[in-house]
Amino acid sequence: MSDLARRAEKLDASDELAAKRAEFELDDTVYLDGNSLGALPAAVPGRVEDVVRRQWGRLRIRSWDESGWWTAPERIGDRIAPLVGAAPGQIVVGDSTSVNVFKALVAAVRMAGPGRDEIVVDSSTFPTDGYIAESAARMTGCALRPVLPAELPGALGARTAAVLVNHVDYRTGRLHDLPSLTAAVHAAGALAVWDLCHSAGALPVGLDEHGVDLAVGCTYKYLNGGPGAPAYLYVRRELQDRFDSPLPGWNSHVNPFGMSPAYEPAPGALRGRVGTPDILSLLALEAALEVWEGVPVEAVRAKSLALTDFFLECVTAYVPPGAVECLTPLAHAERGSQVALRCADAGDVMERLIDRGVVGDFRHPDVLRFGFTPLYVGFADVERAARVLGEVLGGGLG
Amino acid sequence: MSDLARRAEKLDASDELAAKRAEFELDDTVYLDGNSLGALPAAVPGRVEDVVRRQWGRLRIRSWDESGWWTAPERIGDRIAPLVGAAPGQIVVGDSTSVNVFKALVAAVRMAGPGRDEIVVDSSTFPTDGYIAESAARMTGCALRPVLPAELPGALGARTAAVLVNHVDYRTGRLHDLPSLTAAVHAAGALAVWDLCHSAGALPVGLDEHGVDLAVGCTYKYLNGGPGAPAYLYVRRELQDRFDSPLPGWNSHVNPFGMSPAYEPAPGALRGRVGTPDILSLLALEAALEVWEGVPVEAVRAKSLALTDFFLECVTAYVPPGAVECLTPLAHAERGSQVALRCADAGDVMERLIDRGVVGDFRHPDVLRFGFTPLYVGFADVERAARVLGEVLGGGLG
Numbered sequence: 089m090s091d092l093a094r095r096a097e098k099l100d101a102s103d104e105l106a107a108k109r110a111e112f113e114l115d116d117t118v119y120l121d122g123n124s125l126g127a128l129p130a131a132v133p134g135r136v137e138d139v140v141r142r143q144w145g146r147l148r149i150r151s152w153d154e155s156g157w158w159t160a161p162e163r164i165g166d167r168i169a170p171l172v173g174a175a176p177g178q179i180v181v182g183d184s185t186s187v188n189v190f191k192a193l194v195a196a197v198r199m200a201g202p203g204r205d206e207i208v209v210d211s212s213t214f215p216t217d218g219y220i221a222e223s224a225a226r227m228t229g230c231a232l233r234p235v236l237p238a239e240l241p242g243a244l245g246a247r248t249a250a251v252l253v254n255h256v257d258y259r260t261g262r263l264h265d266l267p268s269l270t271a272a273v274h275a276a277g278a279l280a281v282w283d284l285c286h287s288a289g290a291l292p293v294g295l296d297e298h299g300v301d302l303a304v305g306c307t308y309k310y311l312n313g314g315p316g317a318p319a320y321l322y323v324r325r326e327l328q329d330r331f332d333s334p335l336p337g338w339n340s341h342v343n344p345f346g347m348s349p350a351y352e353p354a355p356g357a358l359r360g361r362v363g364t365p366d367i368l369s370l371l372a373l374e375a376a377l378e379v380w381e382g383v384p385v386e387a388v389r390a391k392s393l394a395l396t397d398f399f400l401e402c403v404t405a406y407v408p409p410g411a412v413e414c415l416t417p418l419a420h421a422e423r424g425s426q427v428a429l430r431c432a433d434a435g436d437v438m439e440r441l442i443d444r445g446v447v448g449d450f451r452h453p454d455v456l457r458f459g460f461t462p463l464y465v466g467f468a469d470v471e472r473a474a475r476v477l478g479e480v481l482g483g484g485l486g
Numbered sequence: 487m488s489d490l491a492r493r494a495e496k497l498d499a500s501d502e503l504a505a506k507r508a509e510f511e512l513d514d515t516v517y518l519d520g521n522s523l524g525a526l527p528a529a530v531p532g533r534v535e536d537v538v539r540r541q542w543g544r545l546r547i548r549s550w551d552e553s554g555w556w557t558a559p560e561r562i563g564d565r566i567a568p569l570v571g572a573a574p575g576q577i578v579v580g581d582s583t584s585v586n587v588f589k590a591l592v593a594a595v596r597m598a599g600p601g602r603d604e605i606v607v608d609s610s611t612f613p614t615d616g617y618i619a620e621s622a623a624r625m626t627g628c629a630l631r632p633v634l635p636a637e638l639p640g641a642l643g644a645r646t647a648a649v650l651v652n653h654v655d656y657r658t659g660r661l662h663d664l665p666s667l668t669a670a671v672h673a674a675g676a677l678a679v680w681d682l683c684h685s686a687g688a689l690p691v692g693l694d695e696h697g698v699d700l701a702v703g704c705t706y707k708y709l710n711g712g713p714g715a716p717a718y719l720y721v722r723r724e725l726q727d728r729f730d731s732p733l734p735g736w737n738s739h740v741n742p743f744g745m746s747p748a749y750e751p752a753p754g755a756l757r758g759r760v761g762t763p764d765i766l767s768l769l770a771l772e773a774a775l776e777v778w779e780g781v782p783v784e785a786v787r788a789k790s791l792a793l794t795d796f797f798l799e800c801v802t803a804y805v806p807p808g809a810v811e812c813l814t815p816l817a818h819a820e821r822g823s824q825v826a827l828r829c830a831d832a833g834d835v836m837e838r839l840i841d842r843g844v845v846g847d848f849r850h851p852d853v854l855r856f857g858f859t860p861l862y863v864g865f866a867d868v869e870r871a872a873r874v875l876g877e878v879l880g881g882g883l884g
Contacts, residue, residue, distance in 0.1 A: 113543040128543035145511040145526035184761025186735030216736035219749040315765035337584030338614035351617040363582025367713035
């Protein structure tokens with residue numbers, strides 16, 4: 089056994105989160121793609137079966153009340169809230185991330201002061217955010233200004249209505265400084281909208297603490313909600329009365345069963361709801377979130393950094409010099425929970441890794457992406473992944 | 487046994503669709519609320535279990551390709567297509583009905599000719615359509631004009647950009663004349679957008695035949711897709727190249743994994759996609775649609791009319807004169823697949839019906855709604871429902 093393998097063994101033995109792995113359905117694959125699709129929590133299959141067979145199959149329509157279907161979007165939002173540093177009553181779950189970006193940006197522009205007619209968007213963001221921001225700008229009469237997060241503070245001004253930034257870059261894994269960027273947006277008199285897809289469940293976000301105005305995120309990465317599970321929308325309590333949705337569906341009406349032809353919005357976070365909630369996916373997500381019981385997000389962050397540090401150390405030891413280039417910042421304050429390595433023939437390399445039981449993903453044109461979900465990835469997994477990468481890239485054992 | 491009960495027995499014995507009932511999970515309740523939430527098709531639980539345990543749990547990220555997740559929205563759209571009279575390649579499944587109404591109306595306004603700045607909306611429609619139409623009008627600089635369907639032809643003119651009508655009124659069960667209203671909209675030079683929530687799966691729609699421009703619908707009523715199952719969007723083939731979505735998420739990009747910062751829409755119905763599709767709900771719906779194998783929608787319509795005719799006959803026989811007033815038109819050409827009865831204390835009456843095993847629903851302030859799903863409702867059910875209603879309303883046996 090190599091030194092690194094022994095180190096991994098010790099790290100696993102002292103890992104306070106190690107027992108969480110048993111709450112997921114895993115095999116002997118090293119699954120480092122939880123930043124794309126989280127693994128299956130063991131509580132989900134039984135819950136989904138109950139939702140399908142009993143709640144839908146036997147209670148049918150009665151389940152809207154009796155099984156708590158109607159209130160699921162806000163109840164599950166409250167379950168996500170502590171993971172992103174939000175007090176209850178500010179998050180609703182439903183729709184896709186893209187649809188929620190649209191709600192958040194249009195509502196932000198409508199809340200911005202007069203004369204503010206520019207939406208600033210992180211130009212390095214996941215493309216859908218940029219596409220939707222372009223549509224939101226077009227439909228609200230705003231200009232769209234794509235800017236790199238590092239250049240954001242200098243780009244803000246009296247015209248800025250809203251700023252959309254991705255908390256962690258989906259490609260490089262770079263973590264952007266949410267507190268200071270939010271403060272800069274506020275100093276310019278604009279609203280800050282954050283996309284938490286790659287940070288929620290992997291590190292503390294502190295939405296309330298840092299005064300974030302609006303936020304969106306998906307639930308199928310570090311929150312393990314399942315493929316295409318519904319996304320969520322956070323609206324800071326102080327802004328909720330002014331949240332003017334571009335998608336005012338009947339679920340956001342103050343009296344949805346009054347069937348009034350005149351729209352009157354519900355109070356609170358409910359304003360973020362649109363149409364009938366997607367119950368099967370919502371309740372699968374609710375079961376998935378139970379694994380967070382008693383898990384402080386700070387402990388998750390500490391393990392996440394230990395995992396990525398150890399991975400980088402193992403890569404240095406096992407991979408031939410020059411074969412990969414790390415795109416992920418080394419500074420902890422700038423690192424999410426993934427490591428991106430640039431290398432030649434990355435698509436082919438990833439296929440060979442997967443053949444050998446190490447699953448990450450490939451991002452066009454030359455990036456190997458490895459995501460580390462602290463709830464179920466251990467240090468021995470990390471050592472093995474780096475070792476197999478070294479073998480594939482032609483290195484010996486370090 | 488009463489005459490009507492004997493008639494019911496004969497009608498059930500000669501019902502070509504009677505065997506379909508065995509493909510649903512039903513008990514001895516008379517379930518007449520399938521126009522709100524369709525009953526559970528027997529194929530669904532096993533499929534969902536496979537999707538959760540094997541496709542997500544074991545294959546994980548590989549399922550996006552290997553289990554056909556990525557192409558589910560258009561594949562399942564093609565499965566719905568024959569039920570609404572559409573050739574393949576014009577329907578995508580995803581998002582809620584409300585969100586699809588927004589896409590359809592905004593896209594319709596953008597396709598309308600110059601000077602057209604008015605959206606006409608069915609004023610008797612399900613409220614969410616009106617709320618969303620109001621938002622679409624506001625965001626495209628249009629006026630919104632609510633009009634009763636009967637008054638539509640006279641309300642159309644050179645300013646009309648798009649017209650949104652519900653095919654079947656959710657409250658009264660009135661069926662609007664899709665061919666003639668669509669022709670009137672086209673004669674005025676506008677685009678016709680139909681909401682099929684209460685007609686798809688219950689009667690022939692003929693989208694292609696009648697030249698409908700855009701249509702939306704839910705899948706949890708007569709299509710039995712499950713609570714909050716994803717809705718769908720139809721875009722007529724000739725319009726697809728000009729379909730300019732207000733929600734241009736990455737799933738509608740011509741090359742979604744190219745991760746280009748510039749949006750370039752995919753060809754065809756794919757333009758209606760937005761974010762990552764909700765796989766659990768989509769694949770539950772796909773399994774639910776298998777019950778339609780070999781079922782001509784014309785046979786469903788014939789049985790639907792026979793069921794509602796027989797129900798009205800039984801109500802006349804069993805319910806004391808004057809105790810209920812039928813809001814649903816008697817003419818077949820004006821009737822969907824539900825019967826709405828106005829009566830005093832309707833909320834209380836419905837509770838008593840449900841206690842006696844007859845499930846319909848109550849719509850504020852005084853309407854009893856009974857939906858007839860021809861795939862699983864039989865004539866004996868109908869006779870029993872009317873008989874129990876008669877008992878509850880104090881009548882004797884007819």
